[in-house]
Amino acid sequence: MKRIIEFFKGHRIIANLTLMLIxxxxxxxGLNCWLHTYTRHDQATTVPxxxxxxxxxxxxxxxxxxxxxEIIDSIHNDRKTPGIILEQIPAPESxxxxxxxxxxxxxxxxxxxxxxxxxINTSVRQAEAQLKSLGFRNVAIEYKNSPYKDLVLSxxxxxxxxxxxxKIPIADRxxxxxxxxxxxxxxxxxxxDSLRSEGNIIxxxxxxxxx
Numbered sequence: 001m002k003r004i005i006e007f008f009k010g011h012r013i014i015a016n017l018t019l020m021l022i023x024x025x026x027x028x029x030g031l032n033c034w035l036h037t038y039t040r041h042d043q044a045t046t047v048p049x050x051x052x053x054x055x056x057x058x059x060x061x062x063x064x065x066x067x068x069x070e071i072i073d074s075i076h077n078d079r080k081t082p083g084i085i086l087e088q089i090p091a092p093e094s095x096x097x098x099x100x101x102x103x104x105x106x107x108x109x110x111x112x113x114x115x116x117x118x119x120i121n122t123s124v125r126q127a128e129a130q131l132k133s134l135g136f137r138n139v140a141i142e143y144k145n146s147p148y149k150d151l152v153l154s155x156x157x158x159x160x161x162x163x164x165x166x167k168i169p170i171a172d173r174x175x176x177x178x179x180x181x182x183x184x185x186x187x188x189x190x191x192x193d194s195l196r197s198e199g200n201i202i203x204x205x206x207x208x209x210x211x
Contacts, residue, residue, distance in 0.1 A: 047102060049092035050085050055106065058085055066098040074108040076171060082109040111169035118164035119152050124178045127152045131174065138173040149181025 045065050050058040055071075062069050080086065087105040090096055114134050119127040124141060131139050146153055155162045156175040168174060 044095040045098050045100075047088075047090050047092055047094040047096055050088055050102070050104065051092075052084055054083055055085070055104075058104070062102060067096070067100060067102055069102045069104055071106055072103045073105040074112075075105065076108040076111040076169075078171065080107045082107055111171050113167035114170045116155055116157075116162050116164060116166050116168055116174075119155055119176070120164075122152050124150045124152060124176060127155075127176050131176075135170045136168075136174055138171065140173060140175045141178055142175055143178050143180040145183055146179030147181065147183055148179040151179045153177045153179055 045067060047067070048061055048065065050061060050069075055069075058069060075086065077086065084107050085104050086107050089103040112135075114136065117130060117134070119130065122130075128139055128141065142156075144153060154177045156177055157166075157168050157172065162168065162174075
C-alpha cells in the first residue's frame with residue numbers, strides 16, 4: 001500500500017487520471033441507480049379490460065392499479081348501453097408503468113347533433129357528399145317536379161323542411177329533395193300521351209279480332 005502511494009506521488013499524471021476514472025465510475029453507478037428508481041424500471045402494470053363497463057366501475061379498477069384515465073371522445077351507438085366504455089388505449093393486457101393514463105371513448109347518452117349546412121340550389125351530388133363528410137350516413141334522395149334537374153330544392157327531416165343551421169342527430173335519416181327536371185304540366189302531358197298510346201294499341205288489337 002505504501003509503495004502504491006509513493007508510486008502515485010511520483011507520477012502525478014497517472015494519479016490524476018486514476019482519480020478521474022474512479023470519479024467517473026462512481027458517477028455512472030449513481031446516475032444509473034437514480035434512473036432505475038425514477039423510471040420504475042421493473043414496475044410494469046398490466047392494463048385491465050374496461051370495455052363494456054361504466055366510468056365509475058373503471059375508475060375503481062384503475063385507481064386500485066394506480067392508473068389514471070382520460071375521456072378523449074364520445075360516440076353514440078344505439079346498440080350499446082349509454083355511458084359504457086367502447087374503446088380504450090392502451091389495449092387490454094398491455095404493460096405500462098404505474099401512474100400512466102388510459103385513454104377511453106364512451107358511448108354518449110344522446111346522439112351527436114350536427115348543423116345542416118345551406119345546400120339549397122346546389123347539385124345533388126355536392127349536397128350528398130357534403131352531408132356524408134359531416135358524418136351523416138343515412139342520406140336519402142327524393143325527386144319532385146321542378147324544371148331545375150338535379151338541383152337541391154330543400155332538406156327534410158321527419159317530413160319537415162330543415163333550415164340551414166338547424167341541428168339534426170347524426171344517425172337519423174335526412175332527405176334531400178331534388179328537382180326532377182320536369183314540371184307538373186309536362187308530367188300530365190306525358191301521362192296523357194302514354195294513355196293515348198295504350199288506347200291506340202288496344203283499339204288496333206280489337207279491330208284485328210272483329211274484322
